[in-house]
Amino acid sequence: MTLLLLNRRPLLDRLASWFPDCAEELVVVTDPSALGDAGPAAWSGRFRHLEVVDDYAAPETGDLVERLVRAHAVERILTTAESDVLRAARLRHRLGLPGQTGASALAYRDKQVMKSLAGAAGVPVAPMRLVHDGAELADFAREHGLPVVVKAVDGVACLGQRVLTDQRSLREPGTGPWPAPLLAEAWIEGDTFHVDGLMADGAVLLSHPSRYLNSQWLTHHGSAPLVSGMLAPDDPLFARLQRAVRDVVRALPGPAGACAFHAEFFRTADDRIVLCEIACRAGGGSIVEAFELATGVNLHGASLLGQAGRAVDLPGPGTVLRHGYATWYPPVETATLRRLPRHCPLPGTVKYVPSGRVGHRYHGPDSPSHRVADLFFRLPDGGTGDGLTDRLREVDRWWAGAAQWDFADAAEVPAARPEHA
Incomplete structure (x- = not known):
């Protein structure tokens, strides 16, 4: 079977572990940003065919895919990014290929369609x-x-x-x-949660709820860090959020075969669980890595296998090791990074990756250097919501005291020798 992957994720080095015959069966159309520092030559011979497309989002990429489908007798089109969901569905329809339909793709991409279907099925929505x-x-x-x-x-x-x-x-x-x-x-006022996992044919195969310390809105528009931790199974919200995501997945026309999902919910002051939105792809940021640390399942890999019509191994009951993660982005305002911690001393730390440049002037979180540090940490077994929230706040407080930004410097700052805390 020949497969075509529309890709904009830095996951090319993992493909051989999911598709051992990728050199014969995988045609890859990718954004240059997914290649890393090595460049196209480093991937030569690792796939049946590789196309690096400078203007990946352009309509011409669809024309290229059609030519490659015919030239290589492609039988399935695979995706990992939300921006490709509708494009791939339209290509499948036009080329007569199996996979997620246009109706399913629209339900997971168009928020008005999504929430209308969910609301009609009794799911609380704004x-x-x-x-x-x-x-x-x-x-x-x-x-x-x-x-x-x-x-x-x-x-x-x-x-x-x-x-x-x-x-x-x-x-x-x-x-x-x-x-x-x-x-x-x-506007819905309340705490925010996300549920990540795998679904197929309108049913949830695997899911785990997590709590955000800050809302996505505050992260993208208020310079708040992205900090999240998995709920313990004995937390009363654990089962409620799992039920909520099952109701949403059941309400929408789902893709056949295993497919990753990322759902977000509010818990209001009057204790209602309200759908924010759901996507038929793995969550962004550090969710995929944290989920794999906890379950052994890579959501990108499992979703690609499902789209290829292949079986996916699921973890047995009681095998999940709860993890949390934190990602720190540059502030919304232009600022210079003055101090960056080199190590994280917090208990339970699994991996801390500082990637920011001390002395560098950042122009908001959408600048080319998008994140400055990532942290992955283990969470203890058991415990209810208050204990998890305290742990997430501990991570937030550590960073607030260890990192330092200068908002007063209005001049361009030359590169400086790193000074780690």
Whole structure:
């Protein structure tokens, strides 16, 4: 069987462990960023065919895929990134290939379709409406109150999302004309959780709930670190979140074969579990690595095997070793990194990777040097939510005291000799 992988993840070095015959059966179309520092020559001969596409997101990439499918008699198209879900589904339909359908891909990419289906099945969701202009947005705010969240229906994480808190912001939700209908949602106040795992044919195969210390909104727009930890099975929220994600997966037209998912939920002050969103791909950031440390399952690899129509090994009961992770990004404001800890002394530390450059001036979290450090840590067996939250706060406090940013320096700062704490 010949398979084509649409790829923008740095996982090429893992493909041989998932597809031992990848040199004969795998055609890879990849973004240059996934190659690492080695460049295309380092991958020569490791796949049946490799195409490095400079403008990976361009429509012409679809034309290239069609040519490669015909030239290599490709039987299945595989993906790992959310931006490829709909593109791959349309290509499968046009080329008559098996795999996730357009209806399934749309349900997991279009948040209005997603939450309409989930809500109709009884899953609690925020009040929402497609809005085409400021007048419709103001009507929605009058009906549901402020704040209002405005986002693209196919957005990723909180990128491009806005939270409108007053009448002036309602009149100016963007910097230019609205290119398409936006999704307006009522603000949901509460703690945020994510559930990660594998699904197939509308059923959950494997899942584990985790708690975010800070919301995704605060991470992307408020300079808060991304800190998360897996819930213990005896935590009362563990079973509730597993039930919630089963209800969501059952409500949406799911892909056949094992497929990774990443779902996010709110727990409100009145103890409701409300769906934020779900994606039919592995979670971003450090979720995949933390999940693999805990379960032995790489969500990218399992999802690729499932899309290829192949079996996936699942861990037995009681074999999960709970982990947490933290990722620190540059602040939203322009700032210079003055001190970066070289080691993490916290108990349970599994791996700490400092990647920032002391003396470097960062221009927000979307600059080329996107993250400055990652931490993976083991969590003790058992324990309820309060103990987990305390552990996550301990990680947050350590970083706040060990790292140092300079927000006052307005001049360009030359590269400096690293000074580690």
